[in-house]
Structures are given as C-alpha cells and as structure tokens.
Amino acid sequence: MPKMKSHTGMGKRVKVTGKGKLVTEQAGKRHLLEHKSSRVTRRxxxxxxVAKADTKRVNKLLGR
Structure with a gap:
C-alpha cells in the first residue's frame, strides 16, 4: 500500500498550532476591497x- 501524500496546497493555507488547532487567514480580503468599509477590512x-465542519476534511488533506 503506498503512503498517503499530504495536500501541499492545504499545507500552505493552514497552520497547526501547538495545541492542534487549525488556523487560517480570514477570507474576503483579497479583492473587491473598494466597496467594503475600512471597518470591515480591519476586521x-x-x-x-478553521470551521468545525471543515476540520475533519482539512486534517485528512494534511495527512493527520
């Protein structure tokens, strides 16, 4: 049986903390910022x- 390969793209997007939590950048701050208020972009x-519904899928992609 071959080894499971981790998804390199997911590894670049998600960081695992010391306690095992999955941390990622907040979505929605890449483009179309002109019409968003500065309050929103600061937030x-x-x-x-990572959302609880996605943790199982992300962990699988990371090979954990």
Missing part, C-alpha cells in the same frame, strides 16, 4: 480557526 485582518 478581516489576522487569523481565524
């Missing part, structure tokens, strides 16, 4: 934890 900075 989009930083990192957020």
């Amino acid at each position: 989009m900075t930083g990192t957020v934890t």
Whole structure:
C-alpha cells in the first residue's frame, strides 16, 4: 500500500498550532476591497480557526 501524500496546497493555507488547532487567514480580503468599509477590512485582518465542519476534511488533506 503506498503512503498517503499530504495536500501541499492545504499545507500552505493552514497552520497547526501547538495545541492542534487549525488556523487560517480570514477570507474576503483579497479583492473587491473598494466597496467594503475600512471597518470591515480591519476586521478581516489576522487569523481565524478553521470551521468545525471543515476540520475533519482539512486534517485528512494534511495527512493527520
């Protein structure tokens, strides 16, 4: 049986914390920023934890 390969694209998008949480950048701050208020764009900075519904799928892609 061959080894499972981790998804390199997911590895670049998601970071695993010391306690095992999955952390990623906040979505929605790449483009179309002109019509978004500065309050919204400020709120989009930083990192957020991956949604609970997605953690199983992301962990599988990371090979965990």
